[in-house]
Amino acid sequence: MSFPIVRHRRLRQSANIRSLVRETVLTVDDFIQPIFVAYGTGVKKEIPSMPGVYHFSLDTLEQEVKEIVELGIKAVLLFGIPETKDAIGSSGFAEDGIVQEATRVIKKLYPDLLVVADTCLCEFTDHGHCGMVHTYERDGHVCGDVMNDESLELLARTAVSQARAGADIIAPSNMMDGFVQAIRAALDENGFSHIPIMSYSVKYASAFYGPFRDAADSAPQFGDRKTYQMDPANVREALREAESDVLEGADMLMVKPALAFMDVIRLVRDQFDLPLVAYNVSGEYSMVKAAAQQGWINEQAIVTEMLLGMKRAGADMIITYFSKDMARWLREA
Numbered sequence: 001m002s003f004p005i006v007r008h009r010r011l012r013q014s015a016n017i018r019s020l021v022r023e024t025v026l027t028v029d030d031f032i033q034p035i036f037v038a039y040g041t042g043v044k045k046e047i048p049s050m051p052g053v054y055h056f057s058l059d060t061l062e063q064e065v066k067e068i069v070e071l072g073i074k075a076v077l078l079f080g081i082p083e084t085k086d087a088i089g090s091s092g093f094a095e096d097g098i099v100q101e102a103t104r105v106i107k108k109l110y111p112d113l114l115v116v117a118d119t120c121l122c123e124f125t126d127h128g129h130c131g132m133v134h135t136y137e138r139d140g141h142v143c144g145d146v147m148n149d150e151s152l153e154l155l156a157r158t159a160v161s162q163a164r165a166g167a168d169i170i171a172p173s174n175m176m177d178g179f180v181q182a183i184r185a186a187l188d189e190n191g192f193s194h195i196p197i198m199s200y201s202v203k204y205a206s207a208f209y210g211p212f213r214d215a216a217d218s219a220p221q222f223g224d225r226k227t228y229q230m231d232p233a234n235v236r237e238a239l240r241e242a243e244s245d246v247l248e249g250a251d252m253l254m255v256k257p258a259l260a261f262m263d264v265i266r267l268v269r270d271q272f273d274l275p276l277v278a279y280n281v282s283g284e285y286s287m288v289k290a291a292a293q294q295g296w297i298n299e300q301a302i303v304t305e306m307l308l309g310m311k312r313a314g315a316d317m318i319i320t321y322f323s324k325d326m327a328r329w330l331r332e333a
């Protein structure tokens with residue numbers, strides 16, 4: 001059947017009928033708010049390339065988390081800015097590390113708020129790589145290889161210390177081979193078999209992370225992350241990455257970034273039945289903020305459409321710096 005019998009516009013003629021036939025909806029339950037925590041007191045420092053996103057010290061964190069809880073957001077993702085960095089990222093797995101301390105502060109105030117701990121070393125290593133490196137000089141330049149198996153033990157220690165501090169979900173983002181298995185085994189051995197792993201399964205080596213590296217001061221000091229993060233040109237490889245994580249015991253899968261990788265979100269959704277997370281990354285956030293500040297776009301409409309697109313592509317939940325904004329907009333709607 002076709003026109004004039006079929007008229008698609010019949011189901012679009014009022015707001016109410018449109019909402020009746022709407023296929024995808026955003027709710028506050030979909031969002032995870034990332035938070036950057038740093039040392040000091042009274043710190044609420046805006047990240048220049050990410051307007052509206054701040055570094056918080058443990059005392060100012062309280063007010064921020066209060067707002068997040070009041071908006072109905074159920075989960076936060078913690079990133080830490082340490083006081084000191086070293087070759088193995090030891091402040092990442094210290095019992096009194098900044099992420100561990102922030103976790104304790106949050107869980108004491110709001111036991112029900114889910115704390116997701118990002119498990120990586122790049123914020124804590126002086127070289128800015130996600131694992132241990134073997135360095136050498138070539139033609140006067142410092143070069144280095146990230147050592148996979150040696151890094152797994154440090155990542156597992158980091159995950160256990162985060163769980164011990166009270167983290168509800170461990171989210172390893174390092175992209176070493178075998179990281180889910182190593183972390184699962186370490187959690188289980190230490191009495192945390194109930195703690196789920198949200199694996200950054202499909203993480204691309206992306207230019208969209210630029211503003212985050214300002215925020216976390218985690219740009220690699222030499223080389224890049226292309227030997228462990230994925231080539232943006234590849235999608236079959238994404239399925240192999242996700243499959244490894246499923247076999248190693250991941251409880252949730254993730255695709256990062258989101259906006260330029262909607263096809264990957266859809267494909268992972270169709271091939272695997274684990275809950276799927278999309279990470280709406282810093283560069284995706286900053287582009288919208290910059291254009292909105294210029295008055296070139298309608299921020300609320302653009303953000304809503306982007307996040308709706310991620311969910312329509314197959315994401316069950318979205319890590320986004322817009323979580324608080326979106327929660328407010330949904331409440332006003």
Ligand SMILES: [Zn+2]
Pocket residue numbers: 120121122123129130173174
């Ligand atoms: Zn990393």
